[in-house]
Amino acid sequence: MPMIVAFSLSGAPGVTTLALALAAAWPEPVPSVLVEADTSGGDLAAWRRMPTSPGVAELAATARTDETATAAAAPVLGCAQVLAGGQRVCLAPATADRAAGAVDLVSHHPEVLRAPGAVGVVDAGRLAPRSPAAHLAAAADVALLVVADDLAQLKRAQAALPALRTGVEKLGLVVTGARTSDAQVQEALGMPVLQRIPTDPRSAAFLRGESGLARPFRRPLLRSARRLADELASTAPQASAVEVSRG
Ligand SMILES: Nc1ncnc2c1ncn2[C@@H]1O[C@H](COP(=O)(O)OP(=O)(O)OP(=O)(O)O)[C@@H](O)[C@H]1O
Ligand SMILES: [Mg+2]
DSSP, X not given: OOEEEEEESSSOOSHHHHHHHHHHHSOTTSOEEEEEOOTTOOSHHHHHTOOOOSBHXXXXXXXHHOXXXXXGGOHHHXXXXXXXXXXXXXXXXXXXXXXXXXXXHHHHOGGGGOOTTSEEEEEEEEOOTTSHHHHHHHHOSEEEEEEESSHHHHHHHHHHHHHHHHHOSSEEEEEESSSSOHHHHHHHHTSOOSEEEXXXXXXXXXXXXXXXXXXXXXXXXXXXXXXXXXXXXXXXXOHHHHHHHTO
């Protein structure tokens, strides 16, 4: 099953939010696991008042100790917790000093992120050349560059795109906010917008665990995440099913 890696280049355009929304919106019956692989530390444990263990630190330990760790063993599911509402999450330590080493190790063993029959949505945080996020994006079935549509972030994306395109085979552009049109972004970046994620503070607060929502998937943020999930689910390669059947 596919591994989707979301990342930013600068600012805080909403990578963690998008990754969580995408995992939650993945079409049934395929289970999804969100993996927080941000070297600067995870946010979800604080948002949801959860421990960070088991999580990416334990996943990194399996990558280090178990050379035979394969997709069939699905260590990422063994290192996942379940959010209220049922979403599986593999959380990063909250601080950079503890997260960086673990994420670096996982980025060099991306096979530990794959689970047969499940989709992995990875929050890789901010990407710099040769960073763990760059390794993860290169290993992804689809890598999603998340950019807020402000001038600074669009300029940064424009400058980084040529190098990114050489390192990432399948790259999609996700734009958060609505200050510019898709056509303007496409003209500036020379790349179409795969999905626009609207500004939706109520859904963002819901995903942070701060408030309830009666019908979250009717709200703009999760509705657009669902459109993206449907699109990715219909186009991403079903790689692990083939690997598993090969034995
Ligand atoms: N579509 C949105 N509408 C409204 N608020 C949003 C949206 N996406 C994210 N937010 C809010 O903006 C803040 C930053 O979002 P988030 O943590 O997802 O960004 P990030 O890119 O992961 O940042 P960082 O690089 O710090 O990890 C959070 O408070 C989040 O709830
Ligand atoms: Mg984040």
